[in-house]
Amino acid sequence: MRHENSICFSNIHQPESWKIESYMASGGYLQWKKILQGQPGDKARQTIIETVKSSGLRGRGGAGFPTGLKWSFMPKTDEQKYLVCNSDESEPGTCHDREILKLNPHALIEGMAIAGFAMDATVGYNYVRGEFIKDCYPIIELALQDAYASQLLGKNILGSGVNFDLYNFLGAGAYICGEETALLESLEGKQGKPRFKPPFPANFGVYGMPTTVNNTQTLASVPKIIEQGSEWHKGMGTDKSPGTNIFSVTGHVNKPGNYELPLGVPFADLLERAGGMMDGKKLKAVIPGGLSTKVLPGDVIADCTMDYESLASAGSAFGTGAVVVIAEGTCMVELLKRTSRFYYVENCGQCTPCREGTGWLYRLLQKITQGKGKESDLALLVDVANRIEGNTICAFGDAAAWPVQSFIEHYFSEFEYMINNHGKSIAA
């Protein structure tokens, strides 16, 4: 497909793509060296931020916030500033950052070095999900050592006067730490409980200092954008959603996989790229951007293109680009029960509506699947979800509410049937 594997996956088919030699053979670290060997001052910083701004790159962690704009929020003061990479990948259905850490760790390191320089952040932390401890953490650790050994990180790098120290951090299992302020708390060695915003991390981040948090895929995209320029980047994808994205396509498809494709790719093409529906089954529903985004019925997503605007106007969101494909014959009540359990066990316990409400949601759905549901439970489920949405410190509460609202909206009759038939599913 056109523009496939243009950015983060551009070099992953090279032998041992995770090694520094392989990355360098594909032109890796040239952009970083060029910056260091030019005149690495304020003008160079401004040029990089402008390039990223005009490239239209948007944060790939879920929110889609313009990256260059985020960088420009960092104060131009002399105090210690930090760059933090969110490699705490844990949105259910999403597994492309792990792929980057495993196959292209140096793109991330180079991207962090460039971003750190652009914002005058001389220290970076890569917050890696705890469960990756024996999986891809050793790979990114080795990559970091190799980058230091090649004198591409540290103090006065290549005699340029530029400092950038980068460290890998390891979490310990908590979905909420993917929320950027919870991540900063965790990085400080505390429980991962989100902070009130404002102040935003650009003013009050890790250790109370100016901090920018970007996602793995976002930062790993930076070297290629600097190399090829913003016009090149804008030449892929759509006007408002430029570039490519790695779609994690999972569920009932023949070839589940991570596919880097331009944004705006029609859903039908993405499904075809993933080998089509498993066993030739009919498409029932799709969760288009990770578990926290609203479910879309098959006939609705069929007309969508995979970008921020199209999915928002269809009533869902682009999220993390994790596309969960659900075939006819799947019980949506059971699926929602499992989903609600996730938010019940993963909530941080800080805000009452979320802490109490997610338990209500899960217990009501358990009751329904056990055949003890009442017709009034459906209104109660939506009522509880509505009382969580918008009433919590972070977006986790919304994420817990959206699946409940959308599953019941689109598949009301399945819930009703189960309640009226003592827990029997209409789908099975």
Place this chain on the structure above:
Amino acid sequence: MSTEITETVGLTEKIKEKIDMWVVKFPVGKHRSAIIGSLHAAQEHNQGYLTPELMDAVADYLDLPRIYVYEVATFYSMFQTEPVGRNEIAICTNISCMLSGSDVIVQHIEDRLNIKLGESTKDGNIFLKKEEECLAACTRAPMMMVNHQYIENLNIKKVNEILDKLEQ
């Protein structure tokens, strides 16, 4: 469970070495950031779980209030604060794995080991972690982690081979 394990008090040199490696990553005075890494090190050297004595030893070594360490140990799902089996199996049952048949995998392992999720075998060999959330291996579902190694594209045959090895 053998009682001698729980009597581990104090930190070995190896654990201290690992804690020191974490401490230097953070600015002076910000070594609270090293708690998570320190607990990983302590737990690994205590066959997969933390004891109050170990947590206290970590706090004392870092010269931090003990409550800081308890807070972290009880918040994050990777830390076990009760004795568990030596080998940890964590089966993902979240959406993509569920759609790919993780329920069958869970059922098979529970039946074969004769324990439920969240329990350990009587000989202290295997700990079946309570229902695990998404582990970011969705394109190769269903999957599980065995002692933090990812094992993907699971089927019953593959599961049996792994259990055979663990039970040797």
